[in-house]
Amino acid sequence: MxxxxxxxxxxxxxxxxxxxxxxxxxxxxxxxxxxxxxxxxxxxxxxxxxxxxxxxxxxxxxxxxxxxxxxxxxxxxxxxxxxxxxxxxxxxxxxxxxxxxxxxxxxxPTPPARSPITLRWCATRLALQPALAGLKHCNRLEQVLARAEWTPGETADEGLMLDAEGAVVSAVAGNLFVLRGDAWLTPSLDRCGVRGVMRGWALTALDATEARLATADVETADALFVCNAVRGILEVARLGDRTWTPHPQVAGLRARLAADHPAFASLTEMP
Amino acid sequence: MxxxxxxxxxxxxxxxxxxxxxxxxxxxxxxxxxxxxxxxxxxxxxxxxxxxxxxxxxxxxxxxxxxxxxxxxxxxxxxxxxxxxxxxxxxxxxxxxxxxxxxxxxxxPTPPARSPITLRWCATRLALQPALAGLKHCNRLEQVLARAEWTPGETADEGLMLDAEGAVVSAVAGNLFVLRGDAWLTPSLDRCGVRGVMRGWALTALDATEARLATADVETADALFVCNAVRGILEVARLGDRTWTPHPQVAGLRARLAADHPAFASLTEMP
CATH class of the missing domain: 3.30.470.10 (Aminotransferase class 4, branched-chain amino acid transferase, N-terminal domain)
Incomplete structure (x- = not known):
């Protein structure tokens, strides 16, 4: 390095x-x-x-x-x-x-592009701390504990974290967007979580709404993706027992991202 | 250094x-x-x-x-x-x-001994995070934010912090003990805070009880002290408008500490 x-x-x-x-x-x-x-x-x-x-x-x-x-x-x-x-x-x-x-x-080096991805739920909760919510600060033990939950050999690509009250917040190292009907939703981050740069772009691109989401809102969604400024937009194919097939709206968003940010133009799909 | x-x-x-x-x-x-x-x-x-x-x-x-x-x-x-x-x-x-x-x-170098001390209330709250409660880990931004609340020239020696629900937890860099009647109490640390080594010694020495304490329990106490393993036992003389005169039980505890730990035998009082 x-x-x-x-x-x-x-x-x-x-x-x-x-x-x-x-x-x-x-x-x-x-x-x-x-x-x-x-x-x-x-x-x-x-x-x-x-x-x-x-x-x-x-x-x-x-x-x-x-x-x-x-x-x-x-x-x-x-x-x-x-x-x-x-x-x-x-x-x-x-x-x-x-x-x-x-x-x-x-x-x-740039990590290999990998989408769609498999998610798991993490048991580690995010504490409610409005004074630090949204910031990408260096107090990241909650993320370290969450990432340490993977058992040896477990192949989930990312994990979803809840806050102390059970609302869905984000992935360990990315934000979450959820399609329900014709509305894109992403968790509010006024009490914990990191306000990702890719999240900001996607909020505008999708005209998405910030909302308090329960686990059931995620599990019954029509499509999901996780995003961050390093890996771009990662469509979710599986979360526990639930699977999703590729959704045209996510493919469309990935194409828009490729047009907006040249580093994401070369993303290859790994089905 | x-x-x-x-x-x-x-x-x-x-x-x-x-x-x-x-x-x-x-x-x-x-x-x-x-x-x-x-x-x-x-x-x-x-x-x-x-x-x-x-x-x-x-x-x-x-x-x-x-x-x-x-x-x-x-x-x-x-x-x-x-x-x-x-x-x-x-x-x-x-x-x-x-x-x-x-x-x-x-x-x-050893900091100068200073007791009794003046306290203030801090506005920064401690988030509830049972997974990390009690540990002396390196995620300390809450303490940094609390210590940054002192206005220029403000002479308070330490600040008291509440948790997200308003219970008293500790000083910024020490634990708190409160005398009410004939009972010594110290905040429970099952949801946040640091389980101090000096706190452990004082809990046993005083046969103190861990309890959920409200701000009024502290302000109406008969005596208070803050403690940590570097500065020992610091009797509290003032918190906002409330003042306390030296209490014989605190003096007695300081004498016991001096007998148990030679570094605290040389503490000088700075009235």
Whole structure:
């Protein structure tokens, strides 16, 4: 993996043992698809990062500098890029000082496209925390516990998570859209969950509605997909005993995505 | 700050950019008082660490090795020591692989003793998450947000936090004990909060009861203290408009602590 590290405006060789990201998960991240050395949805990602930084009171690096460093690291390649920003090195204790941010850019290979996918329900619940809802922050133990539920050999591609009150929230690493009749629905994320960049695109593209969804709303849906900014739109073929055949509306949305974002133009279906 | 870093059994010079502690707060920590190069409550701290590791499915370093390395780092000194253990370096994605743990030992100076203290109420609530309740894990954004509530110049020493349903849980960086009549009470931590090592000692020493406490139970208490394994027992003199005079039961408990743990024998009162 290629990586560049920065302490404020200065490129550095290593991560401080006092970094508050390491100590408390006191940071934010964005995972982005690069195409020919560029990140087509940079503005969408930076916008969400800025919203998170406002909530956490976190300083961000200079945007133009971050984008230029990423272009340098990519050097014309495709791939999955990650930008991590933490509150930087701090003294012991929770009080956030006026730190320069630590930030890190990395590039890794694009994962193989895989759609349709199989889902499972996760037992780990998402706690209700409106103060952090929607943000892509670095406190992700709930997702780690959920992903650890897979038994050895289990082949589900993704898992769906409920909140503490039993409402459906999202996949472990993606958002969920549900077709019921002629309406596309996606869970409200005002109490927990991550407001995904691909979710934002799909909400507009489908004129979808945010709603509180029960497990039965998902299991009796006419079509489902999971989406994120790395893997795009992943149609769901199975959830427990329920199966779905490919739906033309999902195929249509994938075609629109391919037209809007060049990295998703080359997606191959793996039936 | 003196520090030693390890990847499994091997001492290393730096922190991996792929460390899952940095990416997801996927780790645990213990903050411990050292006295003359030793950690008198090592067994209590290691026991809590092991409980957390079991819940998270995290590998721990060899205990004897960790303790020997800490003794080497301390070299006979007093101080505050921290042991951080993360799931180590991983691939992109939440799935926890069979990693060697990354672990870090550090020593910093003992903070000045300060008791009695002034408290404030924090607006940031603790989400209800039974799966992680009690553990000293590295997902600490709620504490960071709470500690960021202090306005510039505000002199409160600590803040009290409520859970999402309004029950009192703890201080930002310590547990709370409340005297009502002849009964010592401390909040139940089955849904959120950190099961502090000093709390465990005080529960036994006072024969205290775990209870669901409302804000009024705290404000009308006969005495209050906040405690943690670094600062010991901090009697509360003020919370908002309410003040308390020193209570002989708290003085008695501080004397018992000084007898049980040599690092707390030298505490000086700062009235």
């Amino acid at each position: 290629d990586v560049r590290l920065f302490d404020g405006g200065r490129r550095v060789d290593g991560i401080s043992p006092l970094d508050r990201g390491l100590a408390y998960g006191d940071g934010l991240f964005e995972t982005m698809r690069a195409h020919h050395g560029d990140v087509p949805w940079w503005d969408r990602h930076w916008s969400r990062l800025r919203q998170g930084a406002t909530v956490l009171g976190l300083a961000l690096p200079d945007e133009a500098r971050a984008r230029a460093e990423l272009a340098g690291l990519l050097d014309g390649r495709d791939g999955v890029t990650k930008l991590l920003v933490t509150r930087g090195a701090g003294e012991r204790g929770y009080a956030p000082g006026p730190h320069e941010p630590f930030w890190m850019l990395s590039v890794s | 003196d520090v030693r870093l390890f990847d499994g059994g091997r001492r290393v010079d730096g922190i991996s950019p792929l460390d899952r502690g940095l990416a997801y707060g996927d780790g645990l920590f213990e903050t411990m008082r050292a006295h003359h190069g030793d950690v008198p409550w090592w067994d209590r701290h290691w026991s809590r660490l092991r409980q957390g590791a079991t819940v998270l499915g995290l590998a721990l370093p060899d205990e004897a090795r960790a303790r020997a390395e800490l003794a080497g780092l301390l070299d006979g000194r007093d101080g505050v020591t921290k042991l951080l253990v993360t799931r180590g370096a991983g691939e992109r994605g939440y799935a926890p692989g069979p990693h060697e743990p990354f672990w870090m030992l550090s020593v910093s």
